[in-house]
Amino acid sequence: MTTPAPSDRRPVVVGVDSDPAHRMAPAWAADEAVRRHVPLRAVHAEGVPTRGHWRGKVPPSWEERNEELHRSGKQLLAEVVDFVAARHPGIEADAVLADGEPGWVLREQSRDATAVVLGSPHLSRTEEVFGSASVALPVMAHAHCPVVVVPEPEHITQEPVYYVVGVDGSEHSAAAVDLAFQEASLRGAEVRALYVWQPGHLRTFDEYEFRQECRRLLSETVAGRRARYPEVELRHEVVVGHPVQVLTEASAHALGLVVGTRGRGGFTGMLLGSVSQGVLHHARCPVIAVPLRT
Numbered sequence: 001m002t003t004p005a006p007s008d009r010r011p012v013v014v015g016v017d018s019d020p021a022h023r024m025a026p027a028w029a030a031d032e033a034v035r036r037h038v039p040l041r042a043v044h045a046e047g048v049p050t051r052g053h054w055r056g057k058v059p060p061s062w063e064e065r066n067e068e069l070h071r072s073g074k075q076l077l078a079e080v081v082d083f084v085a086a087r088h089p090g091i092e093a094d095a096v097l098a099d100g101e102p103g104w105v106l107r108e109q110s111r112d113a114t115a116v117v118l119g120s121p122h123l124s125r126t127e128e129v130f131g132s133a134s135v136a137l138p139v140m141a142h143a144h145c146p147v148v149v150v151p152e153p154e155h156i157t158q159e160p161v162y163y164v165v166g167v168d169g170s171e172h173s174a175a176a177v178d179l180a181f182q183e184a185s186l187r188g189a190e191v192r193a194l195y196v197w198q199p200g201h202l203r204t205f206d207e208y209e210f211r212q213e214c215r216r217l218l219s220e221t222v223a224g225r226r227a228r229y230p231e232v233e234l235r236h237e238v239v240v241g242h243p244v245q246v247l248t249e250a251s252a253h254a255l256g257l258v259v260g261t262r263g264r265g266g267f268t269g270m271l272l273g274s275v276s277q278g279v280l281h282h283a284r285c286p287v288i289a290v291p292l293r294t
Contacts, residue, residue: 008038008114009038009039010038010112010113010114010145011033011038011039011040011041011094011112011113011114012029012030012032012033012036012038012039012040012041012113012114012115012117013029013041013043013106013109013110013113013115013116013117014026014028014029014030014040014041014042014043014080014116014117014118015043015044015045015102015106015116015117015118015119015135015139016042016043016044016076016077016080017044017119018072018076020076020079022119022152023083024119024150024151024152024153024154025117025118025119025150026042026080026083026084026117026119027083027084027087028117028148028150028286029084029115029117029148030084030087030088030091030093031087031088032114032115032117032148033088033091033092033093033114034088034091035186035187036114036186038114039091039092039093039094040084040091040092040093040094041093041094041095041096041109041113042077042080042081042084042093042094042095042096043095043096043098043105043106043109044073044076044077044095044096044097044098045098045099045100045101045102045104045105045106046066046069046070046073046097046098046099046100070097073097074097077095077096077097078095080095081093081094081095096109102135103135103138103139106118106135106139106143107138107139107142107143107144110139110143110144110145110147111144113144113145114145115145115146115147115148116139116143116145116146116147116148117147117148117150118135118136118139118147118148118149118150119149119150119151119152120136120149120150120151120152120280136149136280137277137280140261140276140280140289141261143289143291144291145291146179146288146289146290146291147288147289148256148286148287148288148289149280149286149287149289150286151283151284151285151286155253155284155285156253157253157254157255157285158253158254160189160190160233161187161188161189161190161254161255162184162189162190162191162192162254162255163180163183163184163187163189163190163191163192163254163255163256163257163258164180164192164193164194164247164250164251164254164256164257164258165177165179165180165191165192165193165194165257165258165259166194166196166243166247166257166258166259166260166275166279167193167194167195167217167218167221167222167236168195168196168217168260169195169217169218169220169221170260171260171292172260172261172290172291172292173221173259173260174221174260175260175290175291175292176258176259176260176288176290177191177193177221177222177225177258178225178290179258179288179290180193180258181225181228181229181232182229183255183256183258183288184229184232185229185231185232187255188231189232189255190232190233190234190235191222191225191232191233191234191235192235192236192237192250192254193218193221193222193234193235193236193237194236194237194238194239194246194247194250195214195215195217195218195236195237195238195239196238196239196240196241196242196243196246196247197210197211197214197238197239197240197241198240198241198242198243199240211238214238215238218236218238219236222234222236243275243278244274244275244278244279244281244282245282247259247275247279247283248278248279248282248283248284251279251283251285252284252285253285254285255285255286256285256286256287256288257279257283257285257286257287257288258288258290259275259276259279259287259288259289259290260276260289260290260291260292261276261289261290261291261292276289
């Protein structure tokens, strides 16, 4: 999700769900596309309806089902394109109606995208984020570009506006820091970089020395970015606590919370990373997950 070169026309892709009232993700994606001077692509995937989809009626034939899904999908996409055009007259936008599981469709779209933007109306509910129908987690785990999960309703930011980024000294967190500075530069915002140290059951004998090592890793990770983005004010701090709790609280009124998809030390997790999953579950601001390969 770097600042695009004149020839870089990779679109910002926004996943469109079946609820026409959800407009925070398309709004965020349209704003980002305009800031980066790239097109917007609205994508709706026609998955298989759940058992309750037909409300007790006899399920229609395969052809009828496909016709209804196709008709409703085209209408949803047309409404989103109209919405972003009204928000940003002159925006370059197109729509893709795809047949397949939404997570797979969006992962494939991420191969040539600047970012993939998803909505989440209930980030605090476990069943919405971690349930079998979830789209955000598998897309975040396998996407080829940054993935932004935007909550509904709109959260309240705080002046001066800022981004929070989690740092642990890994290459993944370095990629997250790069993106945080890019976003802050585009938005006229600050960057607040946090190294969160979570002591284990056996605390280190020399806590002062360990804190100094954390500060060294934090300073090395953010080094060089200030020279490239002199307009961005940087604040960085080593904090003791649980990474998910600390980052969530620090980003309560932020423009966004930026994390790597994996990490080390206090950020250790599985394929996606325990902290990435945790902040997605608890955050009230947009969460931006950055894969290393960007």
